[in-house]
Amino acid sequence: MRKSNHEGAINLTIEQALHQRHSVRQFTDQPVPLATVREILAAAQLAPSWVNSQPYQIHLAMGAPLERVRQQQAAQEAAGTPGTPDLPVMSRHDWSPQAQRNMADWSAGLGDAGKAMGATAAQLYHAPVVLYLTLPKGYSNWSLYDLGALGNSIVLAATDRGLASMTAYQFIKYPQMLRRELAIPADEDIIVGIGLGYRDDQALVNTIRATRMPLDKILTVHD
Template sequence: MDVYQALNERHATRWFTDQQIPKATLEKIISAAEEAPSWVNSQPYQAHVVTGETLQSIRQEHQHLGDVGENGHADLPVMARSDWSAQAQNNMQAWSDGIAQSVGPDWQKIMGDAAGKLYNAQAIVYLTLPEGYSEWSLYDLGAFGMALMLAAKDAGIDSMPAYQFVSFPEEVRHNIQLENDEKLIMGIGLGYHDTKAAVNRITSTRLPIDQMTTFHD
């Protein structure tokens, strides 16, 4: 699979099958992602790959916190939609408007149930940065995360980067050993796309190149 094919075929998977991912495949994906660029080769991030019983424990805690109405409080601050740029708000609204058409009238419940179960991901890669990280490190971590998802697609593995995975940092810290200064920045769910799941019918569009790119001769 070439990079253009991987970019075009990779989409957010909101429900995975129960098929597990071989550890050797996960190691191959992480190793490939390490080729992503990093400021002065600082490589400030850490990747924590969670599967099996540990993942199931995190999933159960996550679902319980949602059931009791606990609000998310990720380590990385979340900005209200109303504070985003006008262009971003328009894009988000267009995406939201299309969900009901794709999933049906019960889309809110269906999406909520999937999120509450962490999308049935068979592996979650938690990405962290040390406390006091340079803001440039967020670019490095994003590049690593995208490289990971493209490598996963090449290996036949689908992916989902989501706030849900890091919305309750304490549930992660209860189950995996993080250094005291590690900030939980993003979680990427991995697994095999469930073709029968309604939430996997959700699609998104990208801006035409002439609306987001300016060429300066």
């Protein structure tokens, strides 16, 4: 990656960014300058997409609008309102056996840190910036691939600028509330949310680390 020594320095290798990024479930209250987020998004826009369709929109929430969303989310969580995401969630039992085992292993390994997840999730992890990635209704399945590539480029570019990130269903489980509060057009499906901010190093919930399967469990070499 490019080297730079101005504020928001770009100084990690791609390999370092890949290793440093992890899901952060509690951010500090330190704000993130809009200019920094714009730099991250401009870099992430370099992600590839089907015939360069760039089919997505990004809704960036911060400040007062995000605080309104946070309050509404906390109220819905407190009321036990079930999520109604635009992208349906499949029952865990319908996933492949391997994926089910991985999800079960992750859940079982959370320990005490996992107990703190519900409360911080209800507060949108206290993220000072949330990005909502959307696709136009009727999108091609391929656009989901493109949106994922954009999302992962965002979190890596954020890591490169010393920011922590959280990609989560949690942000988009109440899409009607988001449409109302953020005036997200009705013809966009809200696919996923990404929180950005600074990691709270004191938070137990941030000690969660996820492992990966041995490479040879997912790799078949045809030589």
